[in-house]
Amino acid sequence: MVRYVYDFRDGGRDLAGLLGGKGANLAEMTRLGLPVPPGFTVTTEACRAFLATGAEPDGMAAEVSRHLSALEGTTGRLLGQPDDPLLVSVRSGARFSMPGMMETVLDIGLNDDSVLGLAKVSGSERFAWDSYRRLVQMFGSTVMGVDPALFGEAMVLLKGAREAPDDVHLDASDLAWLVETYKRLIRDETGQDFPQDPAGQLRQAVLAVFRSWNAGRARVYRRREHIPDDLGTAVTVQRMVFGNLGPGSGSGVAFTRDPATGQPGLYGDYLPNAQGEDVVAGIRDTVPLSALERLDPRSYRQLRDHAQTLERHYRDLCDIEFTIERGTLWMLQTRVGKRTAEAAFAIAAELTGEGLITPDEALGRVHGEQLGRLMFPRFDTGRAGPELAHGVPASPGAASGAAVFDSAEAVRRAAAGERVVLVREETTPDDLPGMVAARAVLTSRGGKTSHAAVVARGMGRVCVCGAQDIAVNTGARRFTARDGTVVEEGTFISVDGSTGAVYAGAVPLVASTTMRYLESGEQTGSVVAAVARALEHADVVRRLEVRANADTPEDAARARRFGAQGIGLCRTEHMFLGERRKLVEEMILARGDAGRDKALAVLLPLQRQDFAGILRAMDGLPVTIRLLDPPLHEFLPDRTELAVRVAVAEAAGGQPEPHDVELLDAVNRMHEENPMLGLRGVRLGLVVPGLVAMQVRAVAEAVAERVRAGGSPRAEIMVPLVGSVEELRLAREEVTRVLAEVGEETGVAVHCPVGTMIELPRAALTAGRIAEEAEFFSFGTNDLTQTTWGFSRDDVEAAFFSAYLDKGVFASSPFETLDREGVGRLVRIAVEEGRAARPGLQTGVCGEHGGDPESIRFFHTAGLDYVSCSPFRVPVARLEAGRAAL
Numbered sequence: 001m002v003r004y005v006y007d008f009r010d011g012g013r014d015l016a017g018l019l020g021g022k023g024a025n026l027a028e029m030t031r032l033g034l035p036v037p038p039g040f041t042v043t044t045e046a047c048r049a050f051l052a053t054g055a056e057p058d059g060m061a062a063e064v065s066r067h068l069s070a071l072e073g074t075t076g077r078l079l080g081q082p083d084d085p086l087l088v089s090v091r092s093g094a095r096f097s098m099p100g101m102m103e104t105v106l107d108i109g110l111n112d113d114s115v116l117g118l119a120k121v122s123g124s125e126r127f128a129w130d131s132y133r134r135l136v137q138m139f140g141s142t143v144m145g146v147d148p149a150l151f152g153e154a155m156v157l158l159k160g161a162r163e164a165p166d167d168v169h170l171d172a173s174d175l176a177w178l179v180e181t182y183k184r185l186i187r188d189e190t191g192q193d194f195p196q197d198p199a200g201q202l203r204q205a206v207l208a209v210f211r212s213w214n215a216g217r218a219r220v221y222r223r224r225e226h227i228p229d230d231l232g233t234a235v236t237v238q239r240m241v242f243g244n245l246g247p248g249s250g251s252g253v254a255f256t257r258d259p260a261t262g263q264p265g266l267y268g269d270y271l272p273n274a275q276g277e278d279v280v281a282g283i284r285d286t287v288p289l290s291a292l293e294r295l296d297p298r299s300y301r302q303l304r305d306h307a308q309t310l311e312r313h314y315r316d317l318c319d320i321e322f323t324i325e326r327g328t329l330w331m332l333q334t335r336v337g338k339r340t341a342e343a344a345f346a347i348a349a350e351l352t353g354e355g356l357i358t359p360d361e362a363l364g365r366v367h368g369e370q371l372g373r374l375m376f377p378r379f380d381t382g383r384a385g386p387e388l389a390h391g392v393p394a395s396p397g398a399a400s401g402a403a404v405f406d407s408a409e410a411v412r413r414a415a416a417g418e419r420v421v422l423v424r425e426e427t428t429p430d431d432l433p434g435m436v437a438a439r440a441v442l443t444s445r446g447g448k449t450s451h452a453a454v455v456a457r458g459m460g461r462v463c464v465c466g467a468q469d470i471a472v473n474t475g476a477r478r479f480t481a482r483d484g485t486v487v488e489e490g491t492f493i494s495v496d497g498s499t500g501a502v503y504a505g506a507v508p509l510v511a512s513t514t515m516r517y518l519e520s521g522e523q524t525g526s527v528v529a530a531v532a533r534a535l536e537h538a539d540v541v542r543r544l545e546v547r548a549n550a551d552t553p554e555d556a557a558r559a560r561r562f563g564a565q566g567i568g569l570c571r572t573e574h575m576f577l578g579e580r581r582k583l584v585e586e587m588i589l590a591r592g593d594a595g596r597d598k599a600l601a602v603l604l605p606l607q608r609q610d611f612a613g614i615l616r617a618m619d620g621l622p623v624t625i626r627l628l629d630p631p632l633h634e635f636l637p638d639r640t641e642l643a644v645r646v647a648v649a650e651a652a653g654g655q656p657e658p659h660d661v662e663l664l665d666a667v668n669r670m671h672e673e674n675p676m677l678g679l680r681g682v683r684l685g686l687v688v689p690g691l692v693a694m695q696v697r698a699v700a701e702a703v704a705e706r707v708r709a710g711g712s713p714r715a716e717i718m719v720p721l722v723g724s725v726e727e728l729r730l731a732r733e734e735v736t737r738v739l740a741e742v743g744e745e746t747g748v749a750v751h752c753p754v755g756t757m758i759e760l761p762r763a764a765l766t767a768g769r770i771a772e773e774a775e776f777f778s779f780g781t782n783d784l785t786q787t788t789w790g791f792s793r794d795d796v797e798a799a800f801f802s803a804y805l806d807k808g809v810f811a812s813s814p815f816e817t818l819d820r821e822g823v824g825r826l827v828r829i830a831v832e833e834g835r836a837a838r839p840g841l842q843t844g845v846c847g848e849h850g851g852d853p854e855s856i857r858f859f860h861t862a863g864l865d866y867v868s869c870s871p872f873r874v875p876v877a878r879l880e881a882g883r884a885a886l
C-alpha cells in the first residue's frame with residue numbers, strides 16, 4: 001500500500017523528495033531532539049495524484065485523520081475543541097525551496113466557539129481574536145480566493161479609525177469586529193460562509209496548498225529556477241505555537257552565521273508579540289537578535305545552541321524559523337541557507353578549517369558564477385538604501401546613472417556627458433543606440449534571454465531585466481516601485497546586474513579585492529584567502545586544462561596572470577582592421593599576382609610583430625593561432641553606403657570617385673546572401689592565393705625570432721571551418737611547405753603542430769578521416785551550435801529565443817550552455833573517432849561554452865584535454881573544471 005502521510009518522527013532529511021524540504025527537515029530536527037511542535041506531512045506523491053485526477057488519492061483522507069487523531073492524543077486536545085482547541089498550521093513545502101510562492105494557512109481549528117475557549121485557556125482575549133482574524137484572512141484569500149487587498153483595506157480603515165499605528169495597538173473588541181468584517185467580505189465575494197467545521201477547514205486547506213503548486217507565480221518561479229513542473233508540493237500539518245501571546249512571546253528568523261559575509265555567530269531578526277508571517281511581511285520593524293538576548297536570555301541561549309547543533313549536523317550554514325511562546329522556544333523550520341558569493345567562499349574555507357568538511361566538499365560548495373560575481377566592482381550595499389526593485393540578474397556588474405525612458409533621451413544625455421540608465425518595459429532592436437549610450441539597462445519584463453539581456457551581455461552592459469515589481473510609464477517618463485516610490489526621468493538609480501537589485505540614488509562602488517588578487521596575487525581579507533584556497537584546490541583536482549581566447553599580448557599576459565595554461569584561440573582577423581584595413585583592401589582589389597603579393601608583403605611584417613608579442617607573453621605555453629576566418633568583404637566598406645555615395649555623385653552630374661567605383665564593384669562581386677555559410681575559413685585560404693602562405697610565414701618567422709631571442713615559442717596553426725579532410729590536406733600542404741621554407745631561410749627548425757577547428761557537423765561526422773591530417777581538434781562550439789541547429793545566432797536570439805524558453809523547447813540558450821543531446825553528441829563522436837584514428841590527438845574547445853560551468857562539466861566527461869575561454873572567465877573555468885572532477 002502506498003503511504004501518503006509521515007509523522008515527523010518517521011521521516012528525515014533523506015526523504016526531501018517525498019516530504020518536501022520543509023517536512024523532511026522538520027522530521028530531521030525532531031530526530032535530533034530539538035523542540036519542534038509535533039505534526040505530520042502529506043507526501044508530494046499525494047499532491048501529484050491529486051493534481052493529476054482532481055481528487056485525493058484513495059486512502060489519503062483516512063491516513064490524514066488517523067495522524068490527526070494521534071496528534072490530538074499527543075497534545076491532549078481535539079482540533080477546534082470549543083473549550084481548549086488544538087490549532088494547526090497547514091504548510092506548503094516542495095523539494096526545492098520556492099520562497100513565498102505557495103500557500104500556508106495558520107490557526108486552523110478556530111471558529112466562533114473555539115475562539116472563546118482559546119481566550120479563556122490562554123487568559124488573553126486579544127490573542128484569541130488576533131489568531132482568529134489571521135485565520136479568516138489567510139483562509140479567505142488562500143482557500144476561498146478572495147483578493148487579499150480587500151482584507152488589507154479593512155485593516156487599514158480600522159487602524160485609522162482607532163488611530164492605531166500598527167496591529168498590536170488594536171484590542172480584542174477591535175479584532176472581533178475585524179473578524180466579522182472579514183467574514184462578511186468572504187460572503188459578499190464568494191457567496192459562501194467561512195467554514196466553522198474544523199475538520200473541513202483542515203481538508204480544504206490541504207487541498208488549497210496542493211493547488212497552489214500550479215499558481216501562476218509558482219510556475220514562473222520554477223521556470224526561472226529550472227525546477228521541474230511535475231514534482232508537486234508536500235503539505236505539513238503542525239500544532240500551532242503562538243508568538244502573538246503578548247510581549248513575552250514572539251517570532252523570528254535566524255542564520256547560523258552571517259549569510260552576507262560568512263562570519264560565524266548567530267545572526268537574524270526578531271519580532272515580539274507576532275506570528276511568523278509578520279516577520280517577513282515587514283508590517284512592523286524587527287529587532288536584531290542581540291535585542292532578544294536582552295529580552296529573553298534563556299531562549300536566546302537555547303536558540304544559539306540549537307543553531308550550533310544544526311550547523312554541525314548539516315555541516316553548512318542553516319537558516320531557521322523560530323517562535324517563542326511565553327518563554328518557551330520552538331523550532332519551526334530549517335534548511336541549508338542561501339548566501340552571498342562572499343559568504344559561500346568564506347564559509348567553505350571556514351568549515352574546512354574547522355575540519356567539518358573536506359577540501360573536495362568545500363570546492364563543491366562554491367560556484368563559478370559566484371567567483372565571476374566577486375570579480376566585478378560591487379556596490380557598497382552598506383551605504384545603499386532599501387531596494388527599489390528586484391529583477392533577473394542578466395548581465396553582471398554594478399552601475400549608476402540618471403533614469404531615462406527612451407533610447408533617444410539616453411543618447412542625448414550621454415552625449416552631454418551624463419551617466420544614464422535606460423529603463424524600459426522591454427527593449428527592441430530600436431533601443432540599441434540607447435543601450436550603447438547607457439551604463440545599465442533595466443526592464444520590467446523578460447528573462448535571461450530577452451532582447452535586453454542578450455544584447456546587454458554581448459556589449460558588457462550591466463542589465464537587470466524582468467523587474468516585475470516596477471511599473472514603467474514610458475509616456476509619463478517615470479516608473480513606480482512596489483513600495484510606491486516614483487522615479488522620474490533624471491533621477492539617479494543604481495543597478496546591480498550581478499544580484500538583480502535596484503537602488504535609489506548613486507550607491508558608491510567598491511573595487512573587487514578578488515580581482516586584485518587575480519591580477520597581482522595579493523591576498524587581502526578572509527574572502528580573498530578563501531577564493532585562493534578554492535582555486536588552488538581546483539587546480540590540484542582538475543583534469544581539464546584551461547586556456548584563454550586572446551588576440552593581443554596584453555590579453556595574453558592577463559590570461560596568464562589569471563592562470564591560463566596557453567592560448568586556445570588566437571584570432572587573426574582583428575589584426576586586419578584599423579589602419580591595416582587599407583592594405584587588406586589593396587590585397588582584395590589587386591588585379592594579378594604581383595599587386596596582391598605586394599599588398600601581402602606589406603602585411604607580413606605587421607602580422608609577424610603581432611605573433612611575436614603574443615608568443616613572448618605566452619612563452620613556454622601553447623598558442624593556437626587560427627588562420628583568417630571571416631569572409632573578406634567584412635574588411636570592405638558597407639555596400640549600401642558605397643552605392644549611395646556613387647549614386648549621389650552620378651546624380652549630381654559629376655564623376656564618382658574611381659576608387660569608390662572600383663570598391664563598389666568588388667563589394668558587389670563578393671556580396672553573399674549568407675556570409676556565415678559562404679566564402680570563409682579554409683575556403684578562403686584555398687581560393688585566395690598567397691593568404692595562407694603570408695599568415696604561416698608570419699607565424700614561422702615570429703617563432704624563429706623568439707627562438708633566437710632565447711624564448712620557447714609554442715605556436716600551433718589552426719585551420720578553420722574544415723568540412724572535409726581534403727580541404728585540410730591541401731591547406732596543410734601549404735603550411736608545411738612554408739614552415740620548411742622559413743626553417744631553411746632562418747636556420748631555425750620551426751615545428752608547429754597543425755590542427756583544425758571542428759565546427760561543422762560534417763567535420764564531426766568524418767572526424768576519423770580528418771584526424772589523419774590534424775594533430776589537434778578544437779571544437780568551435782559557437783559555429784557548431786549554429787550549424788547543427790541551423791540557427792543564425794545574430795538573428796535568432798533576439799527574435800524568438802525567449803518564446804522558445806517560455807514554451808520549454810529548451811531550458812537555456814544553446815549558445816550559453818552546450819546542447820548535450822545534439823551538439824554534445826557530435827563532440828563525443830569526433831573525440832572518439834578522432835582518437836581512434838590518431839591516438840594522443842589533442843582536443844579542446846574554444847567556443848564561448850568553454851567558460852560556461854554546465855558546459856565545462858560536459859567537456860570534462862567527454863574527455864577533452866582543455867577548455868579555452870575569454871581571459872576574464874579563466875578563473876571561473878579553473879574552478880569549474882575542478883568541480884567537474886570531484
Ligand code: ADP
Pocket residue numbers: 037088089090091092099100101104106238239240241242243275276277278321322323332333
Ligand atoms: P513559507 O514557506 O512561506 O515560509 P511557512 O510554512 O514556513 O511558509 O509558514 C509561514 C510562517 O508561519 C512562518 O513564519 C512559520 O514560521 C509560521 N508557522 C508555520 N507553522 C507554524 C506553527 N505550527 N506555529 C507557529 N508558527 C508557524
Ligand code: MG
Pocket residue numbers: 321333
Ligand atoms: Mg518558512
Ligand code: MG
Pocket residue numbers: 629720721759780783
Ligand atoms: Mg567558427
